[in-house]
Amino acid sequence: MPENAGPMTPLQIKNAAADLMPALRSELIELVRIPSIATDGYPAAPLFEAHDFIVSLLEKSGVTQIDRLEIPGKTAPVIIATIPGPVGAPTVLMYSHYDVVPAEDLELWDTPPFEPTERDGALYGRGTADSKANVIGMIGALRVFDGKPPVTVKLVIEGQEEFGSPFDNYPPEAPELFQSDAMVIADVGSVRPGSPTLTVALRGSAQVIVELTTLGADKHNGLYGGAAPDARLALIRALASLHNDNGDVAVDGLLREEWTGSSYTDEEFRTLAEVRDGLPLLGTGGIGERIWSGPAITVTGIDAPPVDGAVNAVASTARAVINLRVHPRQPASEAQAALVRHLQALRPFGLELDVKAGETGDGFAAEQGGPAFDAAMFALSESWDGEAGQMAGGGSIPIVMALDTAVPTAEKLLFGATDGYANIHGPNERVLLDEFEKAVVAKALFFQEYARTFEGKK
Known part of the structure; x- marks a missing residue:
């Protein structure tokens, strides 16, 4: 010009x-x-x-x-x-x-x-x-x-x-x-x-690490299974509480709103996420609400032995890292605190969890x-x-x-x-x-x- x-x-x-x-x-x-x-x-x-x-x-x-x-x-x-x-x-x-x-x-x-x-x-x-x-x-x-x-x-x-x-x-x-x-x-x-x-x-992001120790060492499940507190089972039970039966996040204090802008259709999302035929998507509401204007909780890591070579033992310790995606306008630290409160209040099989807050990003x-x-x-x-x-x-x-x-x-x-x-x-x-x-x-x-x-x- x-x-x-x-x-x-x-x-x-x-x-x-x-x-x-x-x-x-x-x-x-x-x-x-x-x-x-x-x-x-x-x-x-x-x-x-x-x-x-x-x-x-x-x-x-x-x-x-x-x-x-x-x-x-x-x-x-x-x-x-x-x-x-x-x-x-x-x-x-x-x-x-x-x-x-x-x-x-x-x-x-x-x-x-x-x-x-x-x-x-x-x-x-x-x-x-x-x-x-x-x-x-x-x-x-x-x-x-x-x-x-x-x-x-x-x-x-x-x-x-x-x-x-x-x-x-x-x-x-x-x-x-x-x-x-x-x-x-x-x-x-x-x-x-x-x-x-x-x-x-x-969306913002927050990390939480949850762990517990129940025994001095792993124990043979044939001798101790059924009464010895299994750390891995307790952790799995706690993690299952983070979502309801529909797959929606079930933690109080996390902001979620309807998304009114452009979004993917369900079929587009299935294609992009490569969801296997016949399987349902997690959660309820519009796709935009689930992936943008609402929280998402993912277990991004869990300590567990691989299936191949697994040992018949009651687990003495268990640990997982949880990633929380946060509504764009909710402070990540506030959302993280809500998740920490939820986990700390749980007593799976009467066991107390050790919950640590990790990094956050608004x-x-x-x-x-x-x-x-x-x-x-x-x-x-x-x-x-x-x-x-x-x-x-x-x-x-x-x-x-x-x-x-x-x-x-x-x-x-x-x-x-x-x-x-x-x-x-x-x-x-x-x-x-x-x-x-x-x-x-x-x-x-x-x-x-x-x-x-x-x-x-x-």
Whole structure:
């Protein structure tokens, strides 16, 4: 877009994005080829390679203010770039990440995970959807405006998101780096292909460990079974109390509300979760209520001997770890305390449980109705030529809460190029190229619409 030119029409933005797609597609393929895995046991060199490649794309796009943030003791640099907008324009921070999870179970992949392959309108490969398409999409949105966006843009692109990033705790330590009027966290996507969706909430999370010891040592069940208190049986009885016969969580004090936004149908959810034919789903109410606006309790670990080689013995000790997913607006510590109270009050077979509270992470509920929120809903609807919906996320994105703590006044918006069928973290991860293009358009439209509406709100 020439300097000092007036606003572009939605059609002009769509046409500009379409013209950019061949180059963006090639750059995405090149980025996906880099196995940028940021966890123990994998080389650090690909992380630096991915970082340098993204920096080169930014420079190619006319970005000159690019900083490199390195947190001591860690290997993956954070890219922080600033693209100035017109005087008086709002500032939009855009976040994503260039690291990926390992590509395990290679026999389940139809094509090699780091040799991106296009078929049937989709690009397959590890990291295509989570979240390299979003990284390239942000760069594409800048190019729509020839590097001169109608808002000031701050890009924050990290390389260690997937495995407990130290960056998760950094923004509150240096809030000045992240000052902005609105933030777009591009690490999500739409509920399904063709259905533009803004993520407006994320559930929180809490851990609880429960254990008990009943005997000095395991005892032969032929000699002692039937009277000796079996720790494993008592633990199983306690864990069974966490749900009612329908599969709904049966712990008092946990917030649950009806979900009124976009959601999966029961059949979509069955397909995505790969539920075996003929089996019921857990719980009652809508899918959104069960996975987004209500609690979920999962026993994520239990100490028990394997079936193969099991010994005929009464268990002297037993231990389990419980993960609690929490309504986006309920403090995770409050929900955790409710679960701890429930377990402490139990006396399975008259035995007292030892209950310990573990880590917690609060959820997130976006403020709605502000100029950035309205601009995002407009941009998504216009990009997909259909009314945008709202969804939530059942998993946590810690950086969202960190950014919210650092800059509480900024509107937080979550949208991106992926969709509910992208199979992120699994075999045959893919991004639909049409959805990728629409996400580029949505970001560019958001810049322009937010600049207009922000001006009107000042």
